[in-house]
Amino acid sequence: MQFAAGAVGGALFTPMPWKLAEDTAIWSQNWSWRPSPEDGEITSVATTCQLCAGGCGITARLVDRQRAIMLQGNPNHSINDGGICPLGASGVQFLYAPYRIPQPLKQTGKRGDPTGLKPISWDEALSALDAKLTELRTSGNPHRVAAITGQSENSMHRLWQQFSTAYGSPNLFTMPSPADSQKLAASLVFGRQAPLGFALEQANYVLSFGAHLIEGWGAPGRMQVTYGRWRDEKPGSAKTRIVQIEPRCSVTAANADEWIAINPGTEAAMALGIAHVLIRDLLYDADFVSNHAFGFDDWQDAAGKTRQGFKSFVLANYPPEKVTELTGVASEKIKELATEFARQKRAVAVWGSGNGAGPNNLYDDLVFLALNALTGNLGKSAMLGLTPEVPLGALPAPTMDGIAQRGLAQQRLDLAPKPNWPLPGNGVHAFLEAIGTNPAYPIDLLLIHEANPAYTLPGNQIYYSAQEKIGLVVSFSSYLDETALLADLILPNHSALERLDDVCGLPGVPYAYYAIASPILPPQRNTRHTGEVLLGAAQGIGGSVAASLPWKKYDDYLQERVQGLAASGQGAIAEYREIEPWRLQPGDSPELFYRRPPTEGNSAEQKTPESLQKTRTVQAYWKKLTGGMYWYDAPVNVLKNLATPSGRYEFALQNLQGKGMAADEDRLYLPHYHPLAPSGDEKDYPLLLISYRMLSLSDQFLANPPFMTKTLSDDLLQGQDLFLALHPQTARAQGFSAGDRAQLKTPQGEVAVRIHVSQGARPGALFIVQGLGHTAYDEYIQNKGVNANEIIEVQMDPLTGLATTWATRAQLRRA
Amino acid sequence: MKAEGKSGKSVRTGGVVFFFAGFIIMMVVGWVVFPRLLYSEKMQPVQFRHDIAEGHSECEDCHRFRDDGTYSGIPSLDNCRQCHEQPIGDTEAEKLLVREYIEKNKEIPWLAYSWQPDNVYFSHAAHIKRNLPCTRCHRDVNKEGKAPPYWENRLTGYSRNTMRMVECEKCHAEQHASNACQVCHK
16 A cells, blocks of 8 residues: 555656656647658649649649659640539549559459459459450350540550451440430531530520539539639620529529429420520521521422421420420510520520430430520521540551451441440440340450449440449449449559540530640559550550551550641640630631730730741640640531531431331421430329439539538438429429438439428439449449439430430339 | 554555656656657667768758759768769768669658658748847767767657757747747747
8 A cells, every 4th residue: 555655756757647647638739640742842733633634733732752642633724724523623533543453453252242253463453355356256256345535535545446346346435425316416516526615705695405514514623713704793894694493402593593393304305495486586697597598488398398497496486485484484485585595695504414424315305405596596696516526646457357347347236136226426335235035246354444334334234234234344333333343354554643644625515625634643552554554455455456556655656646736736835824725716817816925034924826826846745734724726617518418507407217217207307306205104203303413513424522421411411311402392292301211212222311391402303413332332422322224214306316314204102 | 552553554555665666666767767768769760870971061052942942951862973973982971872772762761860740831931031040959079979869759750859849939038039839830
């Protein structure tokens, strides 16, 4: 007792207890789970973001050039003007995510078993791929190899095309995009397959048919900046007026000058009602219609039969009173919008189908195009055009040996044995459906690049049933996503910030754009650029395939492309923030806006055509482009060299007849309201389920990073529960109140949800967000909410066979 | 009674002895054994001699400030490589430097004597601006022919030389600098 008391007393006269108390506090600073910022030199690298196709200029902040800390908008890049979207701001999380694939993996167990994925060396992985490719080719079955890539407009996609052609497979697909149907619509009305571009920077009136302008539509960075400029109050110029027509009070609708809550899926009818008023009241551009258009008046087809023209068709079928019945919008409102739309010189109609991620109903695209054409948007004001092709160095014509020729002579699997659609497009959905049902021939090898169809495809079950029939599935994903988990072999690509890639053209932008995304830091894992893997595979196969892809490295290939760009003599590199390519009208020279304002030590600079020509060397281009600058050129005049049968813009689609579509009904050749009815009985499924996207929730190839999940509100995701938005009236009628648990059932499936009562939802409709409900990845991503793609209905467009989505019949039951 | 008294006294004496025994033992433990137990002695991975860092008379020549004003701390391997791409002389330390680090392009894991925990925000620039000599906080290395041992605290993982908060506060008070919490703990 005394000894203990003495010991305590003694201890108190030593530094021991005080030191221990202090050290315990400092000890907490070394707990392994407490993040500690890396110390070192802070540097900044400029590059182009490739987390989506928006082509924003970004700068990465690095410590000692090795550790990425954050991404910011590049203030010298005028497209996004220093801004960045939530995905870009969270971009660094993709580099260090626990679900990254550290090295090649091979499935040793049953497909889909994560424990069966065993690490293998790159040599083993590449020889396994080479062996399969060679085996299928030598056995005369190159068409049994298929590839799906998530990159549709850049040089990597061009390399896939080259590989696929030289190898001998017609089965190359990209992931669905709104451009899929727009390109086909453009091929009908302009005779050229190119994505559409809108001169939104010039607009002073925007009529948006469900286009989520500030929530990811088109190029998100460009849209945010443009939207900001619309809202700027400047002396001498009126504020741009935005009218949003859609059934949900989205962020775009809430911020618009006017929101018109229309019946779901009737936007095209509304556009035709407006067209009716324009035609009836002679508010359309008569000069354009008489000099540059075909089929406005009645016309004669190739067989000499007189067909109804757009004018009489619209006048007869879409009077505002009738449109009111369809859309639920008062006829007075339709007339008012038509008058406003016609009165503004720079008014433009934009649209986005369903949730805006995939292709549209083709007739809808045609209707909205016609509405723009009526007010002369294609002519004088050039508010709508086609995204110009970037004059990059052309690839050598692929040499095709007999095997390749025989392979390519096979019909693409979605069109075999004969096409079901007059105007087939990128039929990735139909392709997977064909594999799963009764294919004309089997697919023995499927290559998947930068895509996660098992999660992102609407009606994603189709991928699960298709993969069961595929011999070998190879994924190039850098992340252990749902599709990679179902692969037999994973050859991980570098992540977006670690690899060299490019951006050719911006979605929804009418001027030409090209940028290079260069790596911001060395690869963090044992990964390889898929471009290099593809070039290596071509060499491994040898012969004509190797000859068609002669580059040793992907860098060489891309440099050759840029060499072509420099040699083309077109466009210029945007070196300063002040260069604003959207000011260029079709036919303008880029030097017009090549103006450097005076800065310290430099006088103002204005380039001449001659001085600009001197800068067009491959070395200068490569250096500037890999340094985060972009190349630009003026839009093209779409009315020049129209490749349609009439040589004019076609209101009546003669090209459809050329595609073998012989129809009695005149309206089939005209843009008209053609809703694709959702399946299921209205009595059993009284509600309509509509999915939507958010800018702060990534629903495509990249899973929503934890930074962004943190920003989701409690009425969208609480714990693991997903909330469905419905109108108070609908909630009452169905017997639900806010926060209730419910079972949501559609003809496609059933899921558990909770109820969010919102005035912003159109009565009778249910709104579900896209991007949640992952089953793969890691604990920070998976099992949060529900994947909307599992329960929404896909409808094949009858003209194009593209998988469209807009609404699904649904019922709610108390859980 | 007497016997009882005697035995009571001896118990008390015994108690005092025990008390002092405990007291002294803990004093020894606290002053002598504890510090030895608490710290482990480590040597720098490469013996660096500050006294022959020729031509560099000022600390800032090597321990420089970057262009953005941040302090670079211990020079990186690139700095060593400028002269030591090939071994200079044939000391063990020299061979080790070239063989293990420069040839393998591996940063030297120097042991920093004065590293502050993450919850302390410390700016060298602010202190240099007040013309405080480096030796106000760091040892004078001008004549140092051998890097001293590094005493690592087994509990905290930090160096024994890591400056205590009380020392920061004392100097701040002397210099009339703010001692508000947020000055150092951001």
